[in-house]
Amino acid sequence: MTNRILGGVFLACTILLSPNLPAQTSSPSQHVSRSPYADVNDAAVLSRSANVPATNQLSRALFTSVGVPSELTEALGYTNRISSAEVAYRHGNHAAVHEADVTRSVNNLMSTLGAPTWAHTTDAEVRKLRMHMLVLYPQMMVSEKGIDSQGKQEAVSSGLRPMEAAYLATTMLYQKAYNGEYQFSDAEKAENKKLSAQAVAAKQAERTQSIVDLVHGKTQTASVTDLLAAADRMFTDLNIPSSDVSATHIPSGLVTHENGSGQAPAIIVVALGVCGAFGFRKRLRPGMLLLILGCVCTLAIGLSGCGSGSPSAPYNVITTEVTVNGVTQAWPNASLNGYAVPGEYNCGSNSCVTQFAGTTNSSTAQYDLESWAIPGGWEISAAADSTCARGTSTGDITLNASGSTTLVCGLTNAANITPSLNSCYKQINTSNNAVTTNCPLDITLSANVATFPTAYAMSVGSYSDTGASSGSAASITAGSTTSASIGTPGFNATGVSGVNIVVLRDSVSNGVLGATSFIYTLSFYSGTGPR
Numbered sequence: 001m002t003n004r005i006l007g008g009v010f011l012a013c014t015i016l017l018s019p020n021l022p023a024q025t026s027s028p029s030q031h032v033s034r035s036p037y038a039d040v041n042d043a044a045v046l047s048r049s050a051n052v053p054a055t056n057q058l059s060r061a062l063f064t065s066v067g068v069p070s071e072l073t074e075a076l077g078y079t080n081r082i083s084s085a086e087v088a089y090r091h092g093n094h095a096a097v098h099e100a101d102v103t104r105s106v107n108n109l110m111s112t113l114g115a116p117t118w119a120h121t122t123d124a125e126v127r128k129l130r131m132h133m134l135v136l137y138p139q140m141m142v143s144e145k146g147i148d149s150q151g152k153q154e155a156v157s158s159g160l161r162p163m164e165a166a167y168l169a170t171t172m173l174y175q176k177a178y179n180g181e182y183q184f185s186d187a188e189k190a191e192n193k194k195l196s197a198q199a200v201a202a203k204q205a206e207r208t209q210s211i212v213d214l215v216h217g218k219t220q221t222a223s224v225t226d227l228l229a230a231a232d233r234m235f236t237d238l239n240i241p242s243s244d245v246s247a248t249h250i251p252s253g254l255v256t257h258e259n260g261s262g263q264a265p266a267i268i269v270v271a272l273g274v275c276g277a278f279g280f281r282k283r284l285r286p287g288m289l290l291l292i293l294g295c296v297c298t299l300a301i302g303l304s305g306c307g308s309g310s311p312s313a314p315y316n317v318i319t320t321e322v323t324v325n326g327v328t329q330a331w332p333n334a335s336l337n338g339y340a341v342p343g344e345y346n347c348g349s350n351s352c353v354t355q356f357a358g359t360t361n362s363s364t365a366q367y368d369l370e371s372w373a374i375p376g377g378w379e380i381s382a383a384a385d386s387t388c389a390r391g392t393s394t395g396d397i398t399l400n401a402s403g404s405t406t407l408v409c410g411l412t413n414a415a416n417i418t419p420s421l422n423s424c425y426k427q428i429n430t431s432n433n434a435v436t437t438n439c440p441l442d443i444t445l446s447a448n449v450a451t452f453p454t455a456y457a458m459s460v461g462s463y464s465d466t467g468a469s470s471g472s473a474a475s476i477t478a479g480s481t482t483s484a485s486i487g488t489p490g491f492n493a494t495g496v497s498g499v500n501i502v503v504l505r506d507s508v509s510n511g512v513l514g515a516t517s518f519i520y521t522l523s524f525y526s527g528t529g530p531r
Contacts, residue, residue, distance in 0.1 A: 037136045038416070042384070044139035045393040047163070049381040050090035050355060051337040052083070058140075058163055059083045062170060077242065078235070085162035085240045091355065092342030096159025097239050099126045105169045105237035110176070112230040113214050118183060118207065119176050124466075129172055129182070130156055131465040131501050138515040140164055142503055144379075144396045146510050147459065151472035155463040155503060165238045177211040180204040313353070314374040314401035318367045320360045322388050322409035330365035331387050331409055338369070338380035341396055345376025375400045382407050396510060415447035415482075415514040417504065423519035426491060430526045439491040443518070445484050445504070451513050452478035452504075458513060459505040462489045462496075470494040475507070490520030497522035 040061050046054035059082040060070040073079045088094035100123055107120045134141040134155065141164060143157040160168065175182040183204060184192060192200045232242070320334035340354040350372035360367045360382075378399045384391035388409035399405060424439035452458060457475035464470065471494030478484035487493025489500035497520055504513040 040137055041139040042391065044137065044163075046337065046381045046383060046391055047086065048090070048144070048393055049337045049379045050087050050339045051381055051383070052087060054381075054383075055083045055086050055163070056080075059086070059166075062163075062166055081235060081242060082162060082166050082240055089161050090339055094162060095239060096157075097162055097165035098159060099123050099130070101238050102126045102160070102165055102169045102172065105234050106172050106176070108237055109173070109230050109234050112226055112233075115176075115214055116210065118185065118188075119211060121172055121176065121182070125182060126168065126172065127467055128465045129175060130168055131463065131467055132499075132517070133168065133171060134501060134503070135515045135517050137167070138503065138512045140167065142505075142512045142515065144510070146396070147473055152469050153459065153461050153473050153503075153505070155461065155467050155469065155501060162238065162240050166235070166240065169234065169238060178208055180207075183207045313350070313370040313372045315368050315370045316374050316399040316401070317404045318360070318369055318380065319404060319406045320365050320367075320382050320409070321406060331382070331407075332360060332362045332365040333385070334360045334365065334388070334407070335383040335385065336360065336367055336380060336407075337383070338378055340371070340373040341377035341379060343377075344396075344398075345373040345378075347372040369399070375403075380405070380407065382409075393511060415449045415451040417502075417514035417516040418446045418448075419502075419516050419518055420444040420446070421488075421518075423521070424488065424491065425521040425523070428522075428524050430524050437491070439488050439520070441488060441492045442485045443488050445486060445502075445514075445516060447482045447514060450481035452481050452484050453506060453508070454478050454481060457507055458484070459507045460486055461503045461505070462494050463501045463503065464496045465499045465501060468496075470496050470500070473505075488520070489518045490522065495520055 040058065043054045043057040043061070047058055056079065059079045060073070062082065063073045063078065064070055070079065085094050089096070103121055103123050103126050106126075110119045130141060141156060143154045145154060145157065147153045172182070180200070184207075192203070195203075236242075318336065320331040320336075322329060322331040335357075336359065337357050338355065340352065345352070345354075352373045353371040354373055356369060356371070358367050358369075375398060377396055379394060379396055381393040382388065382391055392407050392409050394405065394407060397405065421440065421443050424437065426435065426437040426439055428435055454477070457477045459473045460476050461473040462470045470489075474486070474493065476484055476486055484504075486502070489495030489502060490497060495518075500518045500520060501515060502518060503515045505511065506513055
């Protein structure tokens with residue numbers, strides 16, 4: 001019991017004290033060839049298709065990034081708790097989390113600690129942080145929906161996945177401890193503009209120290225038991241309940257193998273239990289045995305086949321490919337995971353295979369997926385291996401009956417995107433309409449890995465940090481796999497005065513290619529100087 005209490009306290013406190021999270025999410029750090037966020041983005045690609053190992057990796061990274069040992073969180077059940085909720089969500093068995101839940105989760109923890117009012121958060125702050133985290137974790141945060149009928153594409157979805165909500169909540173706690181952007185209200189920020197930089201820095205240092213003292217127990221009144229309950233409640237508030245069921249214990253009846261069979265094993269067990277209940281209580285007679293087998297056949301029809309007369313489910317041929325030195329070739333023995341997107345398929349009266357795991361053929365690099373959930377929306381991923389170092393994912397696509405789908409190694413991996421210019425301004429003199437600006441017509445976006453498609457246009461969307469779209473998505477063809485030019489957001493392209501979050505997507509797969517931020521400042525003045 002002592003270990004659990006200490007573990008809960010450690011979990012609740014180290015999130016606020018760790019130096020490992022980025023203190024300033026609104027200004028992403030200079031990118032290196034392999035960003036510290038890359039592993040999270042890679043795992044997020046695979047996790048979309050309910051890939052359990054990748055989901056567990058994401059859950060561990062959530063805690064290790066704030067200095068909490070994975071051994072501790074696994075012993076306390078937190079790693080599995082989040083993974084189970086995420087996998088359940090991917091199977092349509094867990095409701096989406098909302099930004100208001102994140103707000104409540106953070107505020108309840110702060111209240112337990114006895115934190116001051118300014119350390120609490122709001123829905124608006126949560127949305128702003130979510131948009132800035134999108135630049136660092138595009139594969140986790142960006143909406144998976146496609147372009148709508150008006151040519152627009154949302155930046156983030158209305159609901160959050162459990163994993164996304166957990167990352168957002170823990171990051172907000174850190175921002176409240178160390179980031180001045182989240183330590184002051186809008187009114188206080190307006191007052192801070194009247195002060196010197198040194199005075200503002202001193203105020204921020206004072207607030208940071210107050211949180212550190214609070215967590216160290218110098219000013220708080222919360223008991224150890226309160227802290228343990230607060231750590232547990234933090235995730236309960238995110239609609240991530242405690243669970244003793246391992247995320248790795250997915251029913252075998254939901255998983256198919258290379259031959260395309262699906263739920264038949266589980267269906268047969270159920271059928272034997274129901275149809276054979278009477279027969280097994282007595283000595284089996286030939287007629288009873290035939291009756292039982294008939295029940296099994298009836299319940300399993302269309303899934304496992306039961307005699308030559310069983311109808312076959314629709315199929316789609318999945319092919320995996322990899323590009324080496326500019327040449328596309330087969331990617332055999334690729335490990336696949338996939339799931340049917342809830343609400344995007346209709347099995348009618350047939351029992352559906354809604355998830356599968358399998359391996360592409362060693363020579364043809366193909367996999368035949370059979371399911372009554374075809375045609376329908378699916379997400380499919382291929383795990384990283386010696387042929388494809390980073391794996392890949394389709395995003396949300398439609399699988400057609402008797403059709404084919406190709407997964408290309410690295411096609412939807414998110415790169416670190418660096419703009420050639422981080423900000424610019426435009427000033428307008430309302431007396432004579434004179435314009436002063438340092439904005440170029442275009443800026444160049446550079447990717448640290450070969451990510452941009454060059455054979456067709458990619459989609460570029462610009463959003464404010466409230467998540468609002470500033471216009472229809474633009475179609476831009478990259479000059480190379482690592483470089484693309486776009487109109488300067490707000491100045492020579494759709495955008496806003498303020499922070500612009502730019503998201504690049506593959507127009508074929510709808511996969512996220514990367515994201516970055518750009519600040520455009522528009523101001524007006526009259527007479528001799530800006531106002």
